[in-house]
Amino acid sequence: MKVLVTGVTGQLGSALLKQLKNTDYEVKVTSRRKPENVNFEWVYCDFLTGEGLEEAVNDVDVVIHAATSPRKDSDIIDVSGFNKFLDTAQHIKHFIYPSIVGIEDIPMKYYRNKYQAEELLKNSSVPHTIVRATQFHSFVENLFLSKPLFKRYLVPGDIKIQSVDVNEFAAHLIQMINVGPQGKTEDCTGPEILTLREMAELKIKVNNESNKVVSLWFPGKLYRALLDGKNTNDLRKVGKVTFEEFLIAKQN
């Protein structure tokens, strides 16, 4: 069985790559930047221009699609470029699509694009599995807690987050290869729902920092949706690695 991983230089792609090295699958990978120290076949592929799409997908059975662009050209990379990719992937036996919990309830352009991509996949004839995850621990840390300003984490402290370890999500997606196409499946969620303030305080404790947390309030529907925890699923807590354990592991 030959498996293609797109977006192999990203957070999820790197975690998938690390774990696929220990399997018997024949693996092919794509990105624009060439990943370092990888013995798998690599194909340059750009979802913006369409370059390399066919070469990437022509001889594989399964795709795990981790390429994405939340900030720039998402309309193309995550929707129209993705649709073109699906056109070239009609022979694929199983297309595994990682998505995000709550995208229909959170007013963000990137999330609308992810939702559209889910719909494109659902309405295609390509056998597929859509697995939504909550935010990755590493993503939350990088986005909100990487740069204290004057020894202060200035964050929307009351928003709720149920972050999950990216390695657990990667393992779950790899497991889906053998399970086969499932359509839309259960969410892959973190083990606990915390406020961002609680997460910042955990970081301060674990790293023995002297920083403080300043909680900010924002107007608008996006902030409201995150306050309401639309990005979480309190009925499902499947991941085992907590945010605190993730922070501790980073120190070793």
Ligand SMILES: NC(=O)c1ccc[n+]([C@@H]2O[C@H](COP(=O)([O-])OP(=O)(O)OC[C@H]3O[C@@H](n4cnc5c(N)ncnc54)[C@H](OP(=O)(O)O)[C@@H]3O)[C@@H](O)[C@H]2O)c1
């Ligand atoms: N981050 C989270 O917290 C989170 C949570 C739940 C689900 N997800 C989902 O998981 C998936 C992976 O997310 P991630 O956070 O790992 O993303 P990421 O770290 O931003 O990585 C994105 C990948 O896409 C590639 N890419 C970007 N633009 C491209 C283009 N024009 N053509 C081809 N490749 C391109 C990048 O590599 P190059 O720049 O080298 O091309 C990179 O390998 C996404 O579907 C995301 O929605 C993410």
